[in-house]
Amino acid sequence: MEILSFLADGVLLALLPINLFLIVIGVTVGLFIGAMPGLGSVNGVAILLPITFLVPPSSAIIFLAAIYYGAMYGGAISSVTLGIPGASTAVATTFDGRPLALKGRASLALVTAALASFVGGTVANIFFTLFAPLLASLALSFGPPEIFALMLLAFATFVGLGGDDIPKTVFSICFGLVLASVGFDTISGEPRLVLFDIPGFLRGIGFIVLAIGVYGIGEMLWTIEQTRGEITSMNPKMTVKGMVEDAREAARLGWRGTTIGSILGFFVGVLPAAGATPGSLMSYGVAKMMSRNPQDYGNGTPDGVAAPEAANNSASTGAMLPMLTLGIPGSPTTAILLGGMVIWGLTPGPRLFVDESEFVWGLIGSFYISNVAALVINLAFIPLFIWMLRMPFTILSPLIFVLSIVGGFAASHSMHDLWLIVIFGIGAFFMRKFDYPLAPAVLAIVLGPIAEPTLRQSLLLSSGDPTIFFTRPIAGPITVIAIVLILLPALKLFRRNRAVVHS
Amino acid sequence: MRQGEISLAGLLALFSLYLMWKATDLPIGYIRGQGPGGGFWPFWLSLGMLLSCLVIAWNWWRGKTPASRSDEPLMDGFGWRTVVLVGGGVAAFVALISVVSMYGAIAIFLFYYLRFLGRHSWLLTLGLALILPIGLFFFFEGAMQISMPQGMTFTQPFFDVMYDIIY
Numbered sequence: 001m002e003i004l005s006f007l008a009d010g011v012l013l014a015l016l017p018i019n020l021f022l023i024v025i026g027v028t029v030g031l032f033i034g035a036m037p038g039l040g041s042v043n044g045v046a047i048l049l050p051i052t053f054l055v056p057p058s059s060a061i062i063f064l065a066a067i068y069y070g071a072m073y074g075g076a077i078s079s080v081t082l083g084i085p086g087a088s089t090a091v092a093t094t095f096d097g098r099p100l101a102l103k104g105r106a107s108l109a110l111v112t113a114a115l116a117s118f119v120g121g122t123v124a125n126i127f128f129t130l131f132a133p134l135l136a137s138l139a140l141s142f143g144p145p146e147i148f149a150l151m152l153l154a155f156a157t158f159v160g161l162g163g164d165d166i167p168k169t170v171f172s173i174c175f176g177l178v179l180a181s182v183g184f185d186t187i188s189g190e191p192r193l194v195l196f197d198i199p200g201f202l203r204g205i206g207f208i209v210l211a212i213g214v215y216g217i218g219e220m221l222w223t224i225e226q227t228r229g230e231i232t233s234m235n236p237k238m239t240v241k242g243m244v245e246d247a248r249e250a251a252r253l254g255w256r257g258t259t260i261g262s263i264l265g266f267f268v269g270v271l272p273a274a275g276a277t278p279g280s281l282m283s284y285g286v287a288k289m290m291s292r293n294p295q296d297y298g299n300g301t302p303d304g305v306a307a308p309e310a311a312n313n314s315a316s317t318g319a320m321l322p323m324l325t326l327g328i329p330g331s332p333t334t335a336i337l338l339g340g341m342v343i344w345g346l347t348p349g350p351r352l353f354v355d356e357s358e359f360v361w362g363l364i365g366s367f368y369i370s371n372v373a374a375l376v377i378n379l380a381f382i383p384l385f386i387w388m389l390r391m392p393f394t395i396l397s398p399l400i401f402v403l404s405i406v407g408g409f410a411a412s413h414s415m416h417d418l419w420l421i422v423i424f425g426i427g428a429f430f431m432r433k434f435d436y437p438l439a440p441a442v443l444a445i446v447l448g449p450i451a452e453p454t455l456r457q458s459l460l461l462s463s464g465d466p467t468i469f470f471t472r473p474i475a476g477p478i479t480v481i482a483i484v485l486i487l488l489p490a491l492k493l494f495r496r497n498r499a500v501v502h503s
Numbered sequence: 504m505r506q507g508e509i510s511l512a513g514l515l516a517l518f519s520l521y522l523m524w525k526a527t528d529l530p531i532g533y534i535r536g537q538g539p540g541g542g543f544w545p546f547w548l549s550l551g552m553l554l555s556c557l558v559i560a561w562n563w564w565r566g567k568t569p570a571s572r573s574d575e576p577l578m579d580g581f582g583w584r585t586v587v588l589v590g591g592g593v594a595a596f597v598a599l600i601s602v603v604s605m606y607g608a609i610a611i612f613l614f615y616y617l618r619f620l621g622r623h624s625w626l627l628t629l630g631l632a633l634i635l636p637i638g639l640f641f642f643f644e645g646a647m648q649i650s651m652p653q654g655m656t657f658t659q660p661f662f663d664v665m666y667d668i669i670y
Contacts, residue, residue: 039647047647165568171515171555174548178522181548185529185541193525193545217593225578225585394621395631401593401616402609406639409605410649418597426590433577434508434570452544460538 006357007129010365013358014062018055022063023366027374030070031381037078037212037407040087041071041316041333049340057344058359062366064340065320068333069121069370072276072316073378076113076309080106081385082400084216084407088207088446089276089312092284094215095439096297096304103300106389107382111243112250112302113309114378116258120310121371123262124269124317129364132321132353139270139322144457145468147271149478151451152469154278155444156485157285168436176441179205180448187456200416207446208411209420214438216404217425220397222432227393243379254306257287261310269315270322277446279315280308289485317367324348324360504573509563516556522549592616604654604662606636645669 013019033044044067052060075090080097093113100109127135142150159169182193183204194201261283268279287307288297297304322328323338327348341348346356353360389396408421428438462468469479523546530540531547563571578586592615599608613632617623643649644665653662 043647167555167558167562171552171559174551174555178545178548178552181545187538188529188541190529190541192529192541193522195525217590221586221590224589225582228581392621394623395617395627397589398613398616398621399635401596402612402635402639405593405596405600406605406609406643406651409600409651410643410647413649415597415601415652418600422590422594422597425593426586429586429590430511434504434511435568455544456539459533464533464538 003129006361007365009358010361010363011368012365013058013362014366014369019059019062019362019366020369022055022059023066023370023373024377026063026066027070027073027370027377030067030072031074031077031374031377033067034071034074034087035077035385036410037082037084037208037216037403039407039410040075040089041068042336043410044068044071045333045336049336052340053343057341057346058362060340060344061337061359061363062370064337065363065366066370066373068316068337069313069367069374070377072313073114073117073374075312076117076305077110077385080109080113080305081389082216082403083219084400084404085211085442088211089280089316090308091211091277091439091442091446092280092308093305093312095284096300096302098219099298099300100302100305101389105300107242107386108246108249108302109300109305110382110385111246111379112254112305114375114382115247115250116254116261116306116310117313117378118371118375119258120262120265120312120314121317121367121374123310124266124314125364125367125371127266128317128321128367132325135267135270135321140326141474142271144454144461145472145475146478148451148454148458149469149475149482150268150271150278151447151454152482153478153485154282154285154447155451156482157282157289159440159486165435165437169440172437172440173444176210176444177448177451179210179441180445181452186449186453198416200414200420203412203414203416205420205445206412206417207442209408209417210424210445211442212404212408213421213424214428214442216400216408217421218428218432218438220400221425221429224397225429243382250302250306254302256291257283257303257305257307258310260287260290261307261312262314265311265314266318268311269318276312276315276319278450279318280312281443281447283307283311313371320363320367324352324363504570504575504577505563507577508568508570509560512556512559512563516553516560519549519552519556523553588620589616592620600652600654602654604658605651606640607654607658609636609639640665641669 014023029048030041030044033039034041045064048067049064052063055063071087072089075085075087076093076097079085079090079093080101083094083098083101085091085094097109097113100106155173159166159173178193182195182201184190184202185192191202261280264283264286265276265279268282269276284297284304284307287303288294291297291303293301319334320337323334325348327338338348346352346359391399404421405418408418409415431438458468459466468475470476526542526546526549529542531542532540533543534540562568566572592612596608596612599611602608603611610632613635614628617628617631618625643651653659
């Protein structure tokens with residue numbers, strides 16, 4: 001009951017006119033920033049941080065959290081409409097969101113994304129309200145072996161994503177992981193894999209460079225070549241009635257993915273160093289594995305949009321938990337929020353809930369209000385995004401190329417990276433011609449920087465003994481499940497081949 | 504297609520070998536007291552890439568993949584033209600950024616694509632090629648405070664005028 005009373009106070013604080021105004025502005029700004037390829041919540045929060053010094057700390061954090069929320073909703077928009085994941089958290093949304101858009105069902109994809117995000121956010125808010133201190137202590141029991149086991153589980157789900165050609169999928173995963181290790185060895189600090197001794201590689205290869213190259217350039221070239229440049233959009237005009245029908249269809253076909261994403265996303269989001277990206281990827285993989293029609297995934301199923309979207313919203317709320325209760329930021333955005341809190345004179349940590357209870361509960365209350373505001377604002381803007389898709393392809397495609405290049409530069413500030421985008425794009429086009437799945441490479445470059453240090457730290461802890469991943473109570477079961485999931489597609493293929501030989 | 508698949512697998516295998524060689528700049532084994540060396544992760548993963556390429560070649564030899572059984576050409580004339588005109592256009596766009604600035608390169612690229620590849624009207628072509636770069640200038644330089652490349656010095660008068668509007 002005490003929690004409910006604190007929550008009611010928090011919601012009332014969030015509903016004060018100044019805070020409500022900041023929530024609406026924050027969500028709208030976040031939505032559009034998140035929808036731009038190359039820009040994410042971190043840009044919005046960083047740029048608008050100085051403005052927050054004009055208002056009290058509780059209003060300031062509410063504003064920044066609203067931007068964070070809006071950007072999470074916005075990430076799905078570029079994944080669906082442009083086919084480019086604007087942020088790593090929206091990579092998995094592209095897998096089914098883009099095929100739905102190409103089938104003329106972009107409105108269904110966007111409505112599904114909005115509703116799944118809302119449910120994911122709400123479930124996460126309830127977990128956050130009820131179990132914050134308990135979950136924070138559980139998250140602390142995750143050391144390097146447990147995090148690496150979790151990464152192994154995420155990679156295991158990729159093998160299932162790559163289709164039947166397992167060697168090409170394995171190549172793609174290893175390729176993404178090697179690209180992630182270019183630049184500097186994070187442990188010894190020495191330069192590593194500076195390809196062809198070009199100094200630009202010292203900066204490493206960012207996720208966004210590969211993602212924009214593969215999806216923004218390679219996928220566009222492939223679409224133009226396959227459709228002979230005569231692609232015509234079939235997205236109908238949006239009406240309120242059409243949106244209601246889409247909402248019904250989204251609820252009917254996306255409930256399973258939404259449920260998996262909401263729960264799994266939150267728990268992965270809570271873990272320090274994990275965050276929303278592994279949460280959304282794992283939710284997509286698990287939803288596909290648990291589906292009765294796994295073959296529909298990748299071809300445009302609302303469940304494939306719902307799972308990662310519910311998960312990334314749920315995980316982004318979950319990522320706030322270690323930041324507030326332990327002072328550990330789980331993502332660049334929460335790191336900036338943490339910095340802001342320190343500047344406002346607040347000390348994140350276990351005492352925050354006691355010493356600054358009005359601030360904490362105001363923030364939690366604002367999560368609920370921001371979530372509702374984000375849903376309403378997102379749904380209101382869907383007709384605008386659909387209108388974009390009704391442009392002739394010969395106008396839309398150069399706009400996508402321009403946004404890819406501009407977004408690529410905005411994210412990295414490097415001409416070297418722009419050339420890499422072009423090279424990756426043309427390379428991806430040819431690899432696509434020979435059925436190399438490229439999504440696993442993009443996912444691997446995102447998770448590589450988490451997986452490598454945790455593997456090395458774990459082996460250092462165990463003096464080089466790899467059984468550390470099997471003997472620890474949390475890491476052991478996760479590792480075993482991951483290995484089973486890796487072997488399962490190979491076993492299925494082997495059985496199918498034997499059946500063909502026998503018949 | 505058949506020849507293309509094995510050629511690509513061969514190229515990727517060579518690239519994997521290069522990555523393995525490059526990874527050995529740092530120790531690839533376990534160092535007592537320090538854990539795995541800096542080259543450990545990329546070396547073994549590059550070996551994984553190489554082994555995958557060998558399996559891909561083995562599958563090609565047995566005719567297991569659709570491409571390995573196809574005698575069709577990789578692309579017809581339209582396909583090659585697409586790669587050259589569109590892919591080349593994007594490469595030229597990036598090359599022009601250092602000369603005429605990001606915004607100038609956007610305008611030229613849009614003009615080329617809309618007028619010559621899309622065959623759109625002069626009004627639409629010029630309208631989009633002028634309005635979009637200006638809109639992006641205000642978004643990035645004004646709202647987001649992200650500076651884009653300004654090209655060679657001859658573009659400076661344009662930027663002076665535009666910055667006067669923002670500040």
